[in-house]
Amino acid sequence: MEDYGRFLALLVSALLVGFVSVIFSLVWVFHYREGLSWDGSPREFNWHPVLMITGFVFIQGIAIIVYRLPWTWKCSKLLMKFIHAGLNTIAMILAIVSMVAVFEYHNARNIPNMYSLHSWIGLTAVIFYSLQLFLGFAVFLLPFAPVTLRAALMPIHVYSGLTIFATVIATALMGITEKLIFSLKNPAYSASPPEATFVNCLGLLLVIYGALILWMASRPHWKRPPEENVKVLRPIGGTPEGTEAESTMTDGSNADKSDLRVTSEAARKQNLKFDEAGQRSTM
Amino acid sequence: MEDYGRFLALLVSALLVGFVSVIFSLVWVFHYREGLSWDGSPREFNWHPVLMITGFVFIQGIAIIVYRLPWTWKCSKLLMKFIHAGLNTIAMILAIVSMVAVFEYHNARNIPNMYSLHSWIGLTAVIFYSLQLFLGFAVFLLPFAPVTLRAALMPIHVYSGLTIFATVIATALMGITEKLIFSLKNPAYSASPPEATFVNCLGLLLVIYGALILWMASRPHWKRPPEENVKVLRPIGGTPEGTEAESTMTDGSNADKSDLRVTSEAARKQNLKFDEAGQRSTM
Numbered sequence: 001m002e003d004y005g006r007f008l009a010l011l012v013s014a015l016l017v018g019f020v021s022v023i024f025s026l027v028w029v030f031h032y033r034e035g036l037s038w039d040g041s042p043r044e045f046n047w048h049p050v051l052m053i054t055g056f057v058f059i060q061g062i063a064i065i066v067y068r069l070p071w072t073w074k075c076s077k078l079l080m081k082f083i084h085a086g087l088n089t090i091a092m093i094l095a096i097v098s099m100v101a102v103f104e105y106h107n108a109r110n111i112p113n114m115y116s117l118h119s120w121i122g123l124t125a126v127i128f129y130s131l132q133l134f135l136g137f138a139v140f141l142l143p144f145a146p147v148t149l150r151a152a153l154m155p156i157h158v159y160s161g162l163t164i165f166a167t168v169i170a171t172a173l174m175g176i177t178e179k180l181i182f183s184l185k186n187p188a189y190s191a192s193p194p195e196a197t198f199v200n201c202l203g204l205l206l207v208i209y210g211a212l213i214l215w216m217a218s219r220p221h222w223k224r225p226p227e228e229n230v231k232v233l234r235p236i237g238g239t240p241e242g243t244e245a246e247s248t249m250t251d252g253s254n255a256d257k258s259d260l261r262v263t264s265e266a267a268r269k270q271n272l273k274f275d276e277a278g279q280r281s282t283m
Numbered sequence: 284m285e286d287y288g289r290f291l292a293l294l295v296s297a298l299l300v301g302f303v304s305v306i307f308s309l310v311w312v313f314h315y316r317e318g319l320s321w322d323g324s325p326r327e328f329n330w331h332p333v334l335m336i337t338g339f340v341f342i343q344g345i346a347i348i349v350y351r352l353p354w355t356w357k358c359s360k361l362l363m364k365f366i367h368a369g370l371n372t373i374a375m376i377l378a379i380v381s382m383v384a385v386f387e388y389h390n391a392r393n394i395p396n397m398y399s400l401h402s403w404i405g406l407t408a409v410i411f412y413s414l415q416l417f418l419g420f421a422v423f424l425l426p427f428a429p430v431t432l433r434a435a436l437m438p439i440h441v442y443s444g445l446t447i448f449a450t451v452i453a454t455a456l457m458g459i460t461e462k463l464i465f466s467l468k469n470p471a472y473s474a475s476p477p478e479a480t481f482v483n484c485l486g487l488l489l490v491i492y493g494a495l496i497l498w499m500a501s502r503p504h505w506k507r508p509p510e511e512n513v514k515v516l517r518p519i520g521g522t523p524e525g526t527e528a529e530s531t532m533t534d535g536s537n538a539d540k541s542d543l544r545v546t547s548e549a550a551r552k553q554n555l556k557f558d559e560a561g562q563r564s565t566m
Contacts, residue, residue, distance in 0.1 A: 115475045117460055117486040124487075159501065163494055170453035170490075174460045177400055181464050192398045203400040204407075207453075211446050218442065 001070045002221045011069070014212040017205055018058040024202040025053040032195040033183070038101070040108030047101040049175065055094025056129075056168050057206060061213040063087035064165060067224045068216060077227065081141050088133055095126055118174040125167045132160050162214060169210040176203045284353040285504045294352070297495040300488055301341040307485040308336040315478040316466070321384070323391030330384040332458065338377025339412075339451050340489060344496040346370035347448060350507045351499060360510065364424050371416055378409055401457040408450045415443050445497060452493040459486045 001007065029036060029046035036050070037043035066072070066084050099122075106113050114123065139145040139153050176199055180189045187193045216222065284290065312319060312329035319333070320326035349355070349367050382405075389396050397406065422428040422436050463472045463479055470476045499505060 112473050112475070115473050115479065117456060117463070117483045120483050120487065121456065121490060124490075155502075159498060163497060166449050166453075167490060170449075170456055173400060173404065173453055173457050177457045177460050178464065180400070181461065190395050190398050192395070196398065200400045200403050204403065207404060207450060214446060215442060219438075 004070065007068075007070070007216070007222055010212055010216055011065075014061065014065075014209060014216065017209045017212060018061060021202060021205045021209060022050075022054050022058055024198070024205060025050045028195070028199055028202065032198065038104075040104055042105070044101050044108075045105040048098045048105075049172075049179070051094045051098035051101070052168075052172060052175070053202075053206070055091040055098070057172060057209065059087055059091040059094070060165055060168065061209060063091060064161060064213055065216050068222050073224050077224075080224075085133070085137060085141055088129075088136075092126075092129060092133055095129070099123075099126065116174075116178060118171060118178055121167065121174070122171040125164055125171055128160065129164050129168075132157065132164060162217060165213065166210060169206050172206055173203050176200075287353065290351075290353070290499070290505055293495055293499055294348075297344065297348075297492060297499065300492045300495065301344055304485060304488045304492060305333075305337050305341055307481070307488060308333045311478070311482055311485065315481065323387055325388070327384050327391075328388040331381045331388075332455075332462070334377045334381035334384070335451075335455060335458070336485075336489070338374040338381070340455060340492065342370055342374040342377070343448055343451065344492060346374060347444060347496055348499050351505050356507055360507075363507075368416070368420060368424055371412075371419075375409075375412060375416055378412070382406075382409065399457075399461060401454060401461055404450065404457070405454040408447055408454055411443065412447050412451075415440065415447060445500060448496065449493060452489050455489055456486050459483075 029043075029050055033046055034041070034043045036046050038047070063084055066087065067080055072080055072083075103113055105111075114120065135153070136157055139150055140157070180196055180199055184193060184196060189196050312326075312333055316329055317324070317326045319329050321330070346367055349370065350363055355363055355366075386396055388394075396402065418436070419440055422433055423440070459482055463482055467476060467479060472479050
């Protein structure tokens with residue numbers, strides 16, 4: 001792997017920033033707020049930031065870059081797909097539990113649901129994330145979809161994944177803003193009490209985490225190496241894993257390796273066409 | 284250009300959504316708020332959302348995709364760089380005026396500055412945007428930087444540009460959240476008065492605009508075609524425009540075209556290495 005040291009440094013930084021964000025969310029609810037419980041009180045609400053930051057931000061971020069870990073490249077693609085789908089499913093479940101906590105808290109206190117921009121964009125993100133998970137499972141994990149369909153959907157899958165991830169972080173920042181304004185009364189948010197400064201720092205950490213994940217996910221030279229080209233060009237019906245055309249947001253970095261393997265000009269053209277369409281699923 | 288019709292449809296959609304966002308910001312301040320003026324009153328504050336949405340969101344988005352407009356491909360790269368830098372400079376100026384409006388309004392009313400997460404992340408985005416503009420000008424527009432430096436910095440320039448753009452939209456969403464909570468008192472934001480629903484829709488439009496720009500900016504087959512490879516491989520010192528190694532977030536889609544032009548294996552290897560490093564500046 002090119003720049004292995006730099007990749008490792010970024011990975012450790014991302015894991016550290018993500019982990020510290022989760023710790024910050026726990027310190028926020030336990031030190032500055034009332035802690036956690038499931039009884040319709042503000043303590044039930046507190047599950048919302050903790051589970052969203054843990055699941056929908058931290059775990060989703062890891063799910064995005066899991067194909068890029070070089071020590072997984074010897075593992076089968078199918079295993080990695082299960083890990084990718086599994087992490088995203090865990091993130092999804094935590095996000096749903098986290099939403100239930102807010103709805104129950106609102107209902108117990110007669111606070112209206114779904115009035116804020118945070119709730120509108122957050123729910124939209126959860127709906128798109130569910131669709132992404134369902135379509136990803138049906139098209140890329142189950143062995144039924146033809147190569148052409150996988151090839152056509154992969155760039156959309158990658159783009160949607162990164163865009164949803166960025167939108168989730170934006171939604172978390174709106175949620176932090178809302179919560180600080182609503183809960184800090186004496187002193188108010190504008191007086192910058194310690195809780196305000198601390199939670200603002202949590203917001204900054206989330207932005208840094210997002211930026212690190214997006215950098216790692218969009219470097220072409222850190223992609224999982226493609227399967228043998230002969231497999232990419234093989235018609236539908238082969239072994240499910242490895243037969244699909246593959247893609248990333250940053251496609252084409254392996255064009256030189258491809259050139260060494262294909263012999264006929266027609267095959268080369270087709271291969272490069274696959275490259276252009278963005279069909280390597282190494283995200 | 285591949286999928287010209289689809290590109291055009293997306294471009295028209297993005298321009299429409301961006302334009303409607305600007306109109307929405309004007310309707311917000313003129314219909315629901317007190318309008319615009321420069322006198323320390325809430326009317327001075329109102330310049331903030333209008334100028335940020337016009338400059339820092341709409342114009343910045345256009346600056347990002349300006350290289351991708353196929354009818355500009357016959358224009359010189361230098362001219363396009365001036366347009367790209369010019370649009371970003373306009374966006375920067377509007378963002379600064381917009382910040383001055385808020386500081387003056389806060390100072391006139393004795394409201395503290397820089398306490399919110401919105402202000403922290405917003406100011407960080409403006410600082411990084413200034414750095415990006417300065418470095419972009421020094422490295423890619425002035426003719427002094429060597430090809431190797433341009434090649435090394437281009438992927439960072441592209442990534443930073445897209446990340447700052449996404450961060451700016453996230454900051455706008457936080458700003459909308461803040462403003463609606465602070466200004467809607469009777470009825471409150473939670474009672475969903477017409478202004479709340481209207482401005483929430485503005486927030487959704489900003490997310491859609493961002494998503495459209497990021498899609499157009501990250502499709503490899505919509506890149507401005509590279510200059511002749513002989514220019515890419517020419518040593519430092521030729522005509523400034525076209526001599527630098529070039530890059531995008533989604534690099535490598537022109538590998539086949541490159542293959543047809545280079546003759547020696549060494550040149551081919553070097554060219555593919557340039558491709559891998561992500562060095563085509565067609566964003």
